Amino acid sequence: MEQEKIKKLExxxxxxxxxxxxxxxxxxxxxxxxxxxxxxxxxINPCKLNDEAYLHAMHATDILENSITFRSIQxxxxxxxxxxxxxxxxxxxxxxxxxxxxxxPEQFAKALNTKAKIAILFGREGNGLTNEEIRxxxxxxxxxxxxxxxxxxxxxxxxxxxxxxxxxxxxxxEGVEEASGLEKRLLVSDMEDIISSLALPDHKKRVAxxxxxxxxxxxxxxxxxxxxxxxxxxxxxxxL
Amino acid sequence: MEQEKIKKLExxxxxxxxxxxxxxxxxxxxxxxxxxxxxxxxxINPCKLNDEAYLHAMHATDILENSITFRSIQxxxxxxxxxxxxxxxxxxxxxxxxxxxxxxPEQFAKALNTKAKIAILFGREGNGLTNEEIRxxxxxxxxxxxxxxxxxxxxxxxxxxxxxxxxxxxxxxEGVEEASGLEKRLLVSDMEDIISSLALPDHKKRVAxxxxxxxxxxxxxxxxxxxxxxxxxxxxxxxL
Numbered sequence: 001m002e003q004e005k006i007k008k009l010e011x012x013x014x015x016x017x018x019x020x021x022x023x024x025x026x027x028x029x030x031x032x033x034x035x036x037x038x039x040x041x042x043x044i045n046p047c048k049l050n051d052e053a054y055l056h057a058m059h060a061t062d063i064l065e066n067s068i069t070f071r072s073i074q075x076x077x078x079x080x081x082x083x084x085x086x087x088x089x090x091x092x093x094x095x096x097x098x099x100x101x102x103x104x105p106e107q108f109a110k111a112l113n114t115k116a117k118i119a120i121l122f123g124r125e126g127n128g129l130t131n132e133e134i135r136x137x138x139x140x141x142x143x144x145x146x147x148x149x150x151x152x153x154x155x156x157x158x159x160x161x162x163x164x165x166x167x168x169x170x171x172x173x174e175g176v177e178e179a180s181g182l183e184k185r186l187l188v189s190d191m192e193d194i195i196s197s198l199a200l201p202d203h204k205k206r207v208a209x210x211x212x213x214x215x216x217x218x219x220x221x222x223x224x225x226x227x228x229x230x231x232x233x234x235x236x237x238x239x240l
Numbered sequence: 241m242e243q244e245k246i247k248k249l250e251x252x253x254x255x256x257x258x259x260x261x262x263x264x265x266x267x268x269x270x271x272x273x274x275x276x277x278x279x280x281x282x283x284i285n286p287c288k289l290n291d292e293a294y295l296h297a298m299h300a301t302d303i304l305e306n307s308i309t310f311r312s313i314q315x316x317x318x319x320x321x322x323x324x325x326x327x328x329x330x331x332x333x334x335x336x337x338x339x340x341x342x343x344x345p346e347q348f349a350k351a352l353n354t355k356a357k358i359a360i361l362f363g364r365e366g367n368g369l370t371n372e373e374i375r376x377x378x379x380x381x382x383x384x385x386x387x388x389x390x391x392x393x394x395x396x397x398x399x400x401x402x403x404x405x406x407x408x409x410x411x412x413x414e415g416v417e418e419a420s421g422l423e424k425r426l427l428v429s430d431m432e433d434i435i436s437s438l439a440l441p442d443h444k445k446r447v448a449x450x451x452x453x454x455x456x457x458x459x460x461x462x463x464x465x466x467x468x469x470x471x472x473x474x475x476x477x478x479x480l
Contacts, residue, residue: 032396037386059389101462106407111458143403146277149299152399156272159396160403163383167346198475211468219459225451232448235438239480 013165014082014119015158016042018073018133021125023047027056027064028155029122034060036162041067042076042119073121073133082119083181084217087129087137088161090151102142103218105164111220112165116178120161122154138184138217179226184216187226190233197240253405254322254359255398256282258313258373261365263287267296267304268395269362274300276402281307282316282359313373316359323356327369327377328401330385330392342382345404352405360401362394419466424456427466430473437480 015033020026026049030041041063043049049064057064070076077085089102103111112118121137123129134140143157191212195205221229255273260266266289270281281303283289289304297304310316317325329342343351352358361377363369374380383397431452435445461469 028393028396031389031393034389035385035392035396037388056393058393059391101465144406145275146406148277149271149274151299152275153268153271153296153298156268156275156396156399159392160400163400166384166386194476195472198472198479200475204471208468208472211465212472214465215455215459215461215469218461219455221455221458225454228448228451229455231444232435232438232452235440236434236476236480239438240476 012040012117013038014040014042014080014117016044016073016076016119016121017046017154018044018121018129019124020046020154023050023053024056025125025153025155027053027058027060029158030057030060030063030067032155032159032162033063035159036166038162038165039063039066042080043067043069044073044076045069045071073136076119080117080119081181083116083178083184084118084139085137086118086120086139086141087134088120088122088141088157089128089134090142090145090157101214101218102140105141105143105161106168108139108141108161109164109168111218112168122158125154177223179221179223183223183226183230184221187216187221187230187233188213190230190237193237194233194240197237251279252355252357253278254280254282254320254357256284256313256316256359256361257286257394258284258361258369259364260286260394263290263293264296265365265393265395267293267298267300269398270297270300270303270307272395272399272402274303275399276406278402278405279303279306282320283307283309284313284316285309285311313361313376320357320359322359324358324379325377326358326360326379326381327374328360328362328381328397329368329374330382330390330397342380345381345383345401346407348379348381348401349404349408352408362398365394417463419461419463423463423466423470424461427456427469427473428453430470430477433477434473434480437477 015029015038017026017029020043026043026046030053033039033041046069049067053064054061070079086108120141121129121133123133141161143152143160145152188209192209195208195212198205200208255269255278257266257269260283266283266286270293273279273281286309289307293304294301310319326348360381361369361373363373381401383392383400385392428449432449435448438445440448
């Protein structure tokens with residue numbers, strides 16, 4: 001049954017709510033999704049979808065009924081293989097390492113290509129996404145807020161991000177095919193080979209690879225660009 | 241100077257929730273207000289502010305405690321005399337007379353006058369603002385939504401409007417500095433040297449450089465990432 005639902009997923013935006021703790025918030029997110037034309041809800045190891053969820057979903061109960069549940073993010077990634085994984089976080093934090101610059105929702109929406117299959121991850125109400133989960137993401141989106149009280153309710157954050165996406169849908173770059181997840185991983189893997197051939201301490205190699213991954217993750221690279229860059233990286237590799 | 245204007249803007253915006261029916265939504269609106277630096281909440285003939293309101297407000301209980309209640313919009317107008325009354329509506333509907341063309345939240349935010357005292361009215365959960373209340377407003381703001389399900393939860397609509405207002409602020413993404421134009425040009429120039437050392441026809445070199453430029457242009461690269469990548473490109477260059 002789940003398999004059939006999965007087949008129905010078209011190339012599009014998948015909203016992934018990771019370990020939701022309160023049914024009400026699942027309902028609120030379903031409603032906000034439907035308000036902005038999103039349909040595909042995935043729940044990772046969720047609390048029970050009780051009456052409260054349906055109550056808050058209002059006329060978006062179909063989205064709850066058609067939602068798919070996985071036990072882990074890993075399982076979701078294996079089953080759905082999205083081209084892009086987008087993490088949302090409310091606490092960009094002060095101590096930026098090379099990790100990741102969060103995009104503002106409007107920057108994310110502007111760069112978005114709807115032809116790619118994109119999974120947008122929303123974290124637990126209490127703790128959001130873990131650092132490890134965030135590291136797995138290609139892009140991080142964060143809503144700028146007042147410093148006095150930066151923690152938003154997850155469904156309100158979701159509504160803002162969905163609205164920004166909805167706003168931009170007319171401006172999608174038509175006819176431009178996004179590089180697949182595989183194409184991007186191959187670019188990263190080629191770069192890894194190149195970096196490993198350089199005389200650098202290990203930690204510098206890791207940081208360099210991280211920076212390149214960030215670049216690839218955020219640039220909404222097209223299939224054509226990926227192909228071109230792959231050719232260049234291969235030649236560099238061979239020459240080194 | 242700009243900061244002063246912003247402070248004034250925030251001080252001068254009054255959020256008016258007209259006859260709220262569920263305490264939870266009052267709490268949610270208070271929280272969204274605090275997330276985006278708004279402080280003044282006015283309630284018109286509200287339901288009781290019970291525990292549920294405080295529970296949903298989370299760390300914005302001060303906004304609930306400092307909220308002012310009036311029996312009617314009329315009484316509020318007489319007591320606070322705002323310069324502008326802004327009505328929000330979720331149902332622009334097909335039957336617009338010449339009455340009022342609603343602004344989208346971002347248009348409204350752009351047009352906001354920082355010197356004016358502005359009251360933003362949010363309507364009842366069930367029926368929104370009445371036609372008569374809408375007629376009393378100077379401006380109508382409406383969030384474009386999917387036609388399939390245009391009715392948003394009032395607190396989610398509020399969060400989107402507050403965010404659009406907040407966006408007018410100068411974002412300073414703490415600790416994360418975008419790479420300068422020069423840093424990006426230097427990356428491109430290094431890549432140009434690398435590509436030119438490869439055995440490729442000229443037009444392929446041009447396409448490759450273009451692809452790399454696109455990548456750098458779209459990736460919202462940080463100064464730190466640019467620095468790291470520059471180091472790698474330099475080493476590749478030296479080794480080739």
